[in-house]
Amino acid sequence: MAENILSKNEEVAAEIKARISAVRPSQIRERVREEGMEVAYDREDDHLYITIGAPRECLSISTGGDLDVIVLYEPETYEVRGFEVLFFKEKVKKAKPRQEFWLLVTDFIDRHHETVYIPAASETERAEKAFGELAFA
Numbered sequence: 001m002a003e004n005i006l007s008k009n010e011e012v013a014a015e016i017k018a019r020i021s022a023v024r025p026s027q028i029r030e031r032v033r034e035e036g037m038e039v040a041y042d043r044e045d046d047h048l049y050i051t052i053g054a055p056r057e058c059l060s061i062s063t064g065g066d067l068d069v070i071v072l073y074e075p076e077t078y079e080v081r082g083f084e085v086l087f088f089k090e091k092v093k094k095a096k097p098r099q100e101f102w103l104l105v106t107d108f109i110d111r112h113h114e115t116v117y118i119p120a121a122s123e124t125e126r127a128e129k130a131f132g133e134l135a136f137a
Helices: 002-021 025-035 088-095 100-111 121-135
Strands: 037-042 047-052 059-062 070-073 080-086 115-118
Touching (some): 002 070, 025 047, 080 088, 088 100
Antiparallel strands (some): 047 080
């Protein structure tokens, strides 16, 4: 009985991972442009949080692998809403990931404060307009 439950859980996890993997990177980039992204890093606990758009209720699943990324996703659409990595710097040091995303995140948290906010395109346009108006005031 327990083996059947474990087998079923593994099947469900594999299906969820497949649906999340089917999301194209361009879809995630577009969502970041529309909603913004926050990169928060807790130096004391070595815990990385990345959220896309406003916080909302999500489910999570671990990717396994060297970084063992926890993907936050919307249960109805399987849209990726964020990531968490426990012991981030420790894992990056050991795994030496080649993906530009993790290298960029590492650079952000090394160069900036614990939280970096990447604004949505509409916020950027609004800020540019406001600064332009200020310059001519």
